[in-house]
Amino acid sequence: MMQQLIKVHNEDNVGIALADLTQGHVVRFEGQDITILNPTKAKHKIALQDLKEGDSVFMYGVLVGRALHFIQKGGLLTTENVKHQSAEVQGRTDRYTWNPPDISQWKERTFMGYHRLDGQVGTQNVWLFFPLVFCENRNIEILKDAFEKELAIGKISKQRRLLRRLILGSSLNDIDADDTAGERTFENIEVKFITHQGGCGGIRQDSETLAKLLAGYIKNPNVAGATVLSLGCQNLQIDLLTEALKSLDANLQKPVLIYEQQQLGTVEDMLNIIIKESFKGIKEANNIQRKPAPLSKLKLGLECGGSDGFSGISANPALGYASDLLTALGGSPVLSEFPELCGVEQELVNRCVRDEDAERFMQLMKAYENSAERVGSGFDMNPSPGNIKDGLITDAMKSAGAAKKGGTSPIQGVLDYGEYVTRPGLNLLCTPGNDVESTTGMVGSGANIVVFTTGLGTPTGNPIAPVIKVSSNTELAKKMPDIIDIDTGAVIRGERSIEEMGAEILEYVIQVASGEIKAKADALGQDDFIPWKRGVSL
Missing domain, CATH: 3.40.50 (Rossmann fold)
Incomplete structure (x- = not known):
């Protein structure tokens, strides 16, 4: 029988429903019986102990909220009974040590890329x-x-063919083949x-x-x-x-x-x-022809959008493991979306290799949050209606899962929007949480390929960099196969480990970077470009 609840970290006091649970259903979990007190959809959170008013809510081992009133063990966490709360950052509290993953099977691997005179290598030309x-x-x-x-770039769209059929009153087969397809010059x-x-x-x-x-x-x-x-x-x-x-x-x-x-x-x-x-x-x-290049030449944008309650336990940590593999190989993953790092700042500060980067990260985070508050908003308003509907009810809860995309490696650089990646290893880039503005920014900072995790489905692409879509659940992959490249639902079902899925993601990245596979967003012609406009209009 499939597991019905999961707790991500030993210190967590809430569990995630892995399947729809009915009111009154009794779940055996960690040696105790938990009676489900409310109808609970998969991806939503259940209290694993009684929570009094004001008690802290922990997920992923970090503070993600505060109970607004008493929540009985087995009760459903909602926006009505839990409010966003995150831990105060104390500055660097520990020197970080990292145990990199085994990369023996990847050391000699290459991808087929376009070599530039400045030493960089492109995945597209x-x-x-x-x-x-x-x-x-x-x-x-x-x-x-x-x-x-x-x-003759590509083929005439199916929609244009349909319209032409309606105009001409003919079937698709009657349309001249020269009008429906072309050979690339x-x-x-x-x-x-x-x-x-x-x-x-x-x-x-x-x-x-x-x-x-x-x-x-x-x-x-x-x-x-x-x-x-x-x-x-x-x-x-x-x-x-x-x-x-x-x-x-x-x-x-x-x-x-x-x-x-x-x-x-x-x-x-x-x-x-x-x-x-x-x-x-x-x-x-x-x-210019493709030629072999080491994996260290990959700069990998790490993005998520349309997240759900499974994103932080399947797609994001799997991408995080792929990120760690690439870092160990000398590549450069880029983690952005600063509003979605709210609540995990302490861990990220501790992971910064240089004190100046730790300080800059906090300065950028504070300045960004202050600018949002000045216009009557704030990071606590970050979860979208779709996020909330699928179990991400506070920004800190969303952030703790979103940050998993960055794996566990040390942070080698902290960049503001528009700055370019120059240091190998994991880099933090200040961008909004908005999918397109963030992806636009990472590619402008040098990312030559992007992996984008999603639990709800989003078609975002980029004009110059392949954007690979990773679903957190199999239901989405089956429902939207035209936009999803990789399905990590097997992690939820207990059929694949995070490490196995992360290795599969990296393998797919290599194939897309080499031009062997076309990312679904590219196949759809999804060329999204929205610069972040930080100031007011005059």
Whole structure:
């Protein structure tokens, strides 16, 4: 019989329901009988002992809440009887020691990547088009339409085929095959397009941050070259981008074509120049071939979204083990989403290798939380309605599970949004918890592949980096097979260990990084890009 309750840490005073439990049902757990007092859905939490008003609630061995009134053993934890609470951070309290996992089977492994002149290695080979300001979005869209149609990138969508059938009054089989599929003009290069709503109109700091982010996208090893469109009068001037690029790499050896509309005359004249010169660069970039590279060249973004009550006991710790394997191999995992680290700050502070990084982490966390509180919010309001519905009822509870993505390795660097990863090993990056803003930020900091865990399902992708989706439960994997790459539901059923599943994730990462498997988000054309806008609009 499948286990019905699980306790994650010995010090926890709540358990997680692994299956739907009916009121009055008696569960034998840790040598005692627990009578379920409320109808309890899988993923939700049950009190394993009587909790008096004001008592602390512990999960994952950390403080995640406070009882608002008496909760009897076997009672269901809800937003009505538990309030968010997290432990005070004392500064570094211990020097961290780490026992890395066994990597003997991975030491000689490589992936097939695109080698860049600066020593980085890409998992994709992309020529990227983007604007410095939203005024140029229309021109980017015109270029996208031209390049995608003429380079025959991918196939005509099923939705366009359906519409065409309705218009023509014919069956799918009657449609000319030339209209439904095309052969790629270039085999080794993809052409991707970014639009955004920034670059002008907000505070100058927003434009400066956006410049750093876009420079990071050019620097990212997945990008072979870029075409950049500027209007001319916007806040995000061309020199802001070039300065940001120089700060990342004073000797950048990638083609970056920049065009300013107010200097080039008519739209038609400008677009003709851009198409001719960009095509030449794309054609040259197509000559770059995949070659073997050590796994140390992987920078792995660690993301979660649409989390559920199982995320913290299956998908996230499995990804954490994969992260530890990569760290031991010399790679660079990146853990972001600072609002979802609330409650586990003490552990992360202790894991920082350098005192200055521990201090910077706390400064960034405090500044972020203060800015949220100034507008009437706070980290305690982080769980979404979907999170709460599926058992994550406090931010600290959500955070304790979300932080498991970062494994157990020492923290080698702490970065603010727009800063680039330079130290091998686990890095912390200050981003929002918002899926796309966070993923956008990690790729701008150099992540050449992302693993994204989810319990509810989310289609998020990225224009230049593969985003691999990992489900926390098998029900989701079966319901949304078009977006889920890996299912960790076997951990919940007790059929696979965290270590086995983590090794499977790393194996899948290698195959995607080598171009052997296409991530589902890429197959769907899910190219999401939303920069974090920290300031007010003026």
